[in-house]
Each structure stands twice: as structure tokens, then as C-alpha cells.
Amino acid sequence: MTSFAVLASGTGSNFEAIADAVQSGRLAAKLVGVVSDVPDAGVLAKARLRGITTAVVPREKDRAAHDRKILQALDALPGGRPRFLVLAGYMRVMTSTLIQAFRADRYSRIVNIHPSLLPAFPGVAGYAQAYAHGAKIAGVTVHLVDEGLDSGPICAQGAFSISECESVHEVEDLGKELEHRLYPETLSWILPEKFKLEERETASVRRLCVRPI
Numbered sequence: 001m002t003s004f005a006v007l008a009s010g011t012g013s014n015f016e017a018i019a020d021a022v023q024s025g026r027l028a029a030k031l032v033g034v035v036s037d038v039p040d041a042g043v044l045a046k047a048r049l050r051g052i053t054t055a056v057v058p059r060e061k062d063r064a065a066h067d068r069k070i071l072q073a074l075d076a077l078p079g080g081r082p083r084f085l086v087l088a089g090y091m092r093v094m095t096s097t098l099i100q101a102f103r104a105d106r107y108s109r110i111v112n113i114h115p116s117l118l119p120a121f122p123g124v125a126g127y128a129q130a131y132a133h134g135a136k137i138a139g140v141t142v143h144l145v146d147e148g149l150d151s152g153p154i155c156a157q158g159a160f161s162i163s164e165c166e167s168v169h170e171v172e173d174l175g176k177e178l179e180h181r182l183y184p185e186t187l188s189w190i191l192p193e194k195f196k197l198e199e200r201e202t203a204s205v206r207r208l209c210v211r212p213i
């Protein structure tokens with residue numbers, strides 16, 4: 001079974017959805033640990049309650065040095081460095097130190113969930129950006145991580161109507177509900193690497209796309 005660790009900065013609701021999927025057998029992979037860059041992140045307490053190994057690597061200014069320490073923490077997990085790294089609300093841009101450490105042939109074995117229909121609204125607060133723009137549809141993207149900002153190959157997306165929403169909180173609630181279904185389901189074919197990469201090229205864009213096989 002593919003091993004993976006979760007890297008997270010926040011409350012950890014996606015971590016819980018993923019851990020539940022592992023526990024129930026819907027996600028046939030081995031969750032070997034949770035690493036956080038925020039010492040009091042809710043995700044750490046949630047992981048400890050489940051008896052999952054945790055590690056904290058507090059943020060520091062030098063992002064490459066920080067990423068080297070994260071790598072050391074991952075190497076120290078039971079079984080050593082996991083095959084995949086799953087970002088679940090990790091709020092820092094990665095340097096190539098980490099990305100290259102998980103490099104496969106044409107992609108990196110790092111997966112992220114982002115709260116927008118990429119390539120719209122990369123960066124922080126995807127749901128708030130969609131709401132503030134008066135967008136009628138918001139969404140969620142699961143993608144492989146590359147050196148750019150939320151720019152890696154897209155694995156899966158889901159969308160929902162926000163035209164009736166009266167606050168960003170309503171958008172976030174709908175979005176989280178979708179994330180908790182979409183992320184474990186997508187990981188169930190990404191982690192065993194049951195996908196292929198396809199290069200698509202048009203006049204203005206040349207991109208790698210992920211397709212399940």
C-alpha cells in the first residue's frame with residue numbers, strides 16, 4: 001500500500017475526511033504521519049486523538065531551510081520518507097527542495113487541495129475571492145504540486161452554485177462539504193498512481209493534464 005503523510009497548517013477538517021476514508025477502507029493507503037508548520041494547529045490535536053504520529057516544524061523566514069527541516073521530519077516518520085505528501089490546508093508556498101524530494105518522472109508526488117476552480121483565484125482565500133468577485137459558481141481543485149503558485153497539473157474539480165450565498169461563510173461551508181468528498185475520492189486513484197499525464201498544447205497554453213486510468 002502506498003504510504004503518505006499529511007502536511008497541514010489549520011483546523012484539519014480535510015485531514016479528518018482523509019483519515020476517515022483510510023479507516024473505512026475507501027482509501028487504500030497508509031497514513032504514516034501529520035506534519036504542521038503551526039505549533040497549535042487544530043490538525044495536530046485531531047491526529048494525536050487518532051494515535052497518528054505528529055511533528056511540528058515551526059515556520060521560519062528562510063523557506064528553503066524550513067523545507068529542509070520538513071523533509072527531515074518526514075524522513076523520521078515510521079517507515080521513513082513516505083511515497084506521497086498530501087497537503088490539506090498547508091498555507092505556505094513550497095520551495096523546490098521539497099518538490100524535488102518527491103519527484104517522479106514527470107511530476108511530483110505532492111497533492112494539494114485548493115478552494116477555487118483553478119486557474120481562477122490562486123493564492124489565499126479562494127472562496128472569499130470568488131464571493132467578492134460576485135462569481136456565480138465556486139469550486140474546488142485537487143492538483144499535483146509544481147514550482148508555481150497553485151499551478152500544477154489538475155487531477156479533479158468540483159463546482160457549486162454560490163448565487164444564493166449571502167456571506168463568505170456560506171460559501172466556505174458549501175466548499176468544505178465538497179472538499180471532504182472530493183479529496184479522499186481523488187486520492188484513492190492518485191496515491192496508487194492509477195493515472196497518466198497528457199500534454200496539451202494550444203496557441204497560448206502548454207500544460208500537463210492528469211487523467212485516471
Ligand code: GAR
Binds near residue numbers: 009013088113126176
Ligand atoms: C481548505 O479550505 C483548503 O482548501 C484550503 O485551506 C482549507 C483548510 O481547511 N487550502 C488552501 O487554501 C491552500 N492554498 P482544513 O484545515 O479544515 O482542512
